[in-house]
Amino acid sequence: MASETQKLVELQNGEPTTTSLQVAQASGKKQAKAPSSGVYVTVRPGNTYWGWWVKYGTPIQTLRNWNHWPDRRIPIGARARVK
Structure with missing residues (x-):
């Protein structure tokens, strides 16, 4: 190259x-292709949509739409878009 x-x-x-x-x-x-402009994190025990909203400022409904997990069953170790 x-x-x-x-x-x-x-x-x-x-x-x-x-x-x-x-x-x-x-x-x-x-x-x-250019990498996605989003910010991703690896889910750890205790992570919540609310916690990501506080830290990154992304509305909770947007987080739900991006990640498609129920509020009480966010899978640990998964990759989550937060911004």
């Missing part, structure tokens, strides 16, 4: 041409 980056930098230093666009497209590699 470093060699591909160097090629693109060298081509960007000159004027863009059809050839430079073809080289970038011909690599055949898909660009990775």
